[in-house]
């Protein structure tokens with residue numbers, strides 16, 4: 118089944134065409150127009166600017182996805198769109214556009230939850246992956262653990278009580294003077310830090326763990342604030358002004374200390390989850406799942422626990438249309454369709470789905 122899938126929940130306008138069936142899962146095109154350079158000027162996503170940028174890009178991105186796949190609307194079987202969760206103005210652009218497209222082409226419209234789509238990105242790399250599995254979706258907006266009993270049945274069993282992991286990576290990156298979003302640059306700095314640690318040439322800062330006791334929940338705000346305070350004190354002790362750069366070695370120390378605390382906290386919690394559920398399949402997905410240190414550490418925990426780990430390739434960890442298309446296929450199989458009355462929801466409520474198209 119060929120699905121044109123649209124994603125506009127945050128700062129990427131994305132469209133993809135996927136061809137998925139019981140025995141094949143293929144990406145025919147996957148176009149992502151990122152707004153990162155625009156938002157970098159402000160140090161974070163500005164919702165109103167993001168919505169406007171989606172409006173400007175969505176038609177071109179959707180056409181490009183058709184050109185890249187050498188297909189037109191008449192070759193498709195369905196249109197899919199992310200309708201929750203995300204920035205409401207951004208979601209509305211994708212939802213309105215997808216509704217018009219589906220209506221004009223006479224195609225069914227499939228509403229997709231962004232978090233489920235992140236986990237679904239793993240289906241392409243691992244064609245044999247099937248529910249049930251445990252999914253850990255870790256991104257700029259979400260840090261949640263789900264028990265997935267069927268492809269569209271997600272039950273949250275743990276999550277962050279404050280900041281998302283990616284938000285904390287970005288905030289610490291920002292105080293270190295890294296460009297927004299800081300996640301990838303923090304990854305590279307931490308790699309330098311781990312190499313120095315292995316040679317005994319660096320001491321880590323002692324930081325609080327984001328893992329909470331007796332629960333599968335996290336708290337990243339204490340870890341983030343401890344890094345902010347460390348840098349603040351460092352500046353005071355060394356007579357540095359707010360705008361003076363932090364020396365490279367100190368940035369490496371903070372990046373590796375933060376990353377290690379985050380990764381160890383996540384691994385500890387995932388280990389608890391594996392013991393508790395006994396589930397032997399784990400999906401690690403979302404933008405932060407691109408982190409090289411996290412991938413390596415979760416893999417070694419999974420191996421120790423005799424659990425199969427499924428991770429999307431790096432280019433499918435961040436927001437994209439292909440992951441929406443993958444989840445849409447399973448929603449479609451489960452009988453989920455939306456009508457022209459489909460609405461967008463900022464915080465993950467389940468829409469009343471009807472089938473009027």
Ligand code: KG4
Pocket residue numbers: 127255256257258259282283284286287298299300301303304403404405406407408409434435436
């Ligand atoms: O999934 P995503 O593209 O958007 C949301 O749904 O939030 O995730 C973006 C987040 C950002 O916080 C970004 O800094 C983080 O993923 N990220 C990383 C890495 N690459 C992207 N964080 C840590 N290490 C990385 N290599």
Ligand code: ZN
Pocket residue numbers: 231235256257403404435436
């Ligand atoms: Zn996302």
